[in-house]
Amino acid sequence: MENDPVQAIAMRLKIEREARGWSLAELAERSGVSKAMISKIERNEASPTATVLGRLSGAFGLPLSVLLALAERAQERVALQAEQPVWTDPETGYTRRAVSPANSPLELLDVSLPSGVRVPYPASAFAFQHQQIWVLSGRLDFQEGTVMHHLTEGDCLLLGPPADCVFFNPGKEPARYVVALTRR
Amino acid sequence: MENDPVQAIAMRLKIEREARGWSLAELAERSGVSKAMISKIERNEASPTATVLGRLSGAFGLPLSVLLALAERAQERVALQAEQPVWTDPETGYTRRAVSPANSPLELLDVSLPSGVRVPYPASAFAFQHQQIWVLSGRLDFQEGTVMHHLTEGDCLLLGPPADCVFFNPGKEPARYVVALTRR
DNA sequence: AATAATCGTCTTCTATAGTGGACGAAAAAA
DNA sequence: TTTTTTCGTCCACTATAGAAGACGATTATT
Structure with missing residues (x-):
């Protein structure tokens, strides 16, 4: 090693x-x-x-x-759950798990958003990548620029051109959703 | 940040x-x-x-x-499970989780040893640290120098002076055990 | 097409990362 | 005690990390 x-x-x-x-x-x-x-x-x-x-x-x-x-994880083919990098925002309890082995053109993220928490995302963080948001459980209010989407369990949203976005969980339970994105 | x-x-x-x-x-x-x-x-x-x-x-x-x-994690007081660093030996499936927040004089490790796997540990890795091994589940054969200890669920072993050691799981189920050690 | 941004690389120079060896202090051995 | 070993730090020197700006190539504007 x-x-x-x-x-x-x-x-x-x-x-x-x-x-x-x-x-x-x-x-x-x-x-x-x-x-x-x-x-x-x-x-x-x-x-x-x-x-x-x-x-x-x-x-x-x-x-x-x-x-x-x-x-x-660049050269790995399989990503065991125990090895998947997780990071937590200490202030909000927002957690994010990188599911896919790295360097793949398609990346999957497993996100958990605590009740009542609001997470803004600037447009610059989205440029040139195509992505979808798929809610596994709970509720998610997703603001995309000036448009507001109300998502619940099973819903899937295709993101449009880059815009300032906000993730918000209006429910009483944690919202769990998948972010799937492709590079280039 | x-x-x-x-x-x-x-x-x-x-x-x-x-x-x-x-x-x-x-x-x-x-x-x-x-x-x-x-x-x-x-x-x-x-x-x-x-x-x-x-x-x-x-x-x-x-x-x-x-x-x-x-x-x-040096300045953290609480170590959430999702934040605890885990590393896995890709060859054997041996996994090791650092439970305690770092820099504490007492450190706890949560180890899982798959069935039939043998993990050697050189004496140099143990020098000047006092440690115990506590089996949570499964079986563990622990060779300490020339002495062999057969441990099962609930057993706890106090390590002696530094010696070449070998961890081995003779059972059919994974062995899970705690390594507790102090510095100096 | 011509102009003007914007991109990543290359060039020059300075700050500092990194090495080998010397040094004094402290511990171990005699 | 005296000698010897081992420890971590300090010194002089070299290699390279890192900054500021210039340069050609590409893409967007007009």
Whole structure:
């Protein structure tokens, strides 16, 4: 167990950036890391320091350990539940589980939204990716730009062009839903 | 979310090294990283690159993402099950869950050993730490040096001085046991 | 087509990560 | 005690991470 994580990190960073439709310049501005260095890291020509990795994962809104866990799963074919990276928003209790092995063009997320919790999502996080939301249990009010969708168990919504979105659970029980998305 | 992970990494690396009773020189030899650099990292005077972090986590036998996850939990008081770092040996299916919030002097591990699986542990990994093994379910044959212990549900074993050990599950069901250990 | 943004890469330079070896302190051995 | 070993830190030096800006290529505007 002495493999260099640099290549896996490189691939994962590029995926996360492109999934958000961000250019090198935009990620540089958000993270405080120069775009030249981001370019080198993504092309496996530099080994980022912990400080830089912390800034980049912060820009993506991910704990560094989750970013690394996603990177490590790059070559896996099967993702056991016990190995799937989970991250929880400590303030709201919102949890998000990455179900699919990473680097697949189709990604599945298992999300649990506690009762009464509101989670906004900026349009920039959705650019250039096609995605659907499928409610497994509970209720979900989904605001897409100026349009409001009221979803309940079994409903599935196809997202339109990028817009500022808000997830809200109006019910008394946690809302559990799947986010399915494709890259490019 | 822009916190620098360097300090948390520094603390965690020192804990992992001291838990194994390794000197800077020994960890340097095992990891291929100079002891001067390890000293700097542990004292928060340098930000390690991904390459160096990969070598260090490899020397500890941990995936890098798990090492980071343990580091991030440094200041937490409560460890929710969904947030507890789990790692699985892909060959044997052996899984290990870090139950306690990190940096506590008393650490609890929830281990599951599949039927028929044999896991050796070198004496060097136990030096200077006091630990017990408590079987929750299934059967566990534990070889401590030249002595063999046959444990079943509810049994608890206090480990003696450091010795080469082997965990083996002779039963047909998975063995689940707790490893409790203290530092220093 | 011509102009103007915007993209990722390349270039130059500085800060610092990383190495090998020396050093003093503390513990172990005699 | 004196000697020897082992520990972690400090020093000088090299390799490279990282920043700021220039550059050609591509795409969008007019």
